[in-house]
């Protein structure tokens with residue numbers, strides 16, 4: 001007799017994890033096919049043997065506690081699809097502000113340098129330091145003030161960022 | 170609450186709901202880890218790592234699919250990673266009090282423990298693809314379709330692996346159980 005079912009579904013049949021129609025079909029085939037009976041018998045036998053290797057002890061009571069402790073302490077960690085948090089948004093705003101400050105400084109310096117070159121058309125950047133002391137003072141004074149202003153501005157931005165970070169922690 | 174409802178709650182900020190998922194699945198995951206490690210300490214560490222990994226990956230869980238399948242996929246992969254890294258050193262017997270029903274007499278407990286460990290060791294000595302299907306099918310009671318979903322393969326592949334795994338197990342046990350006198354526990358031809 002030809003065994004049309006082959007052995008492909010017998011483990012599913014043993015767990016009754018097939019639809020009703022398939023189960024009935026296999027049951028009626030089983031009644032007349034010794035090959036399939038043998039296949040099923042092997043599964044039954046293995047199940048009985050391995051049942052002796054089964055454990056029935058439960059996890060220790062502190063397992064769940066430890067898991068929950070770690071989770072509440074760290075929050076989400078390994079999640080790559082994470083939305084930016086409030087903290088990240090706030091800091092990036094301050095970083096942008098800081099960058100904006102730098103840009104303004106650079107623009108100011110460029111305008112100042114252009115003004116200088118209009119005073120003396122042949123003046124090269126490297127020659128600024130060699131100017132006579134009177135003219136030097138004129139350059140250094142606004143330069144120092146600008147430096148101080150920029151420094152104060154940057155410190156202000158940094159303090160803001162720090163405070164923001166601290167309040168988020 | 171259903172698994173999916175709990176997950177929605179967790180993702181909406183109520184991390185405490187994860188405790189319900191741990192409660193629901195910790196025994197199964199812990200026992201699975203034990204079959205791979207045969208050590209209660211390692212099984213505990215691994216189970217902890219599996220649940221933390223699961224929690225951290227929750228935003229990537231596809232709502233509508235079965236959480237148990239997804240969890241066991243993480244669990245099996247974690248156990249296999251552990252097995253690949255760890256060389257088998259010594260097999261620690263779990264404490265007797267926890268291990269078996271108290272209704273059984275002490276002599277019977279010893280006999281059962283003996284063969285239980287031999288069987289576990291034989292399963293553990295098989296190649297990981299056969300070890301995994303035996304653990305999931307015979308110890309953890311999953312159907313071939315569920316195992317196929319966990320391992321992301323076809324049901325047909327699982328059925329084939331289960332038949333092969335049985336033959337390999339038979340070879341392992343032929344001489345180890347019952348003193349190696351050629352007595353075959355799985356006596357019928359396979």
Ligand SMILES: [Zn+2]
Pocket residue numbers: 002003004005006029033034035036037
């Ligand atoms: Zn047949």
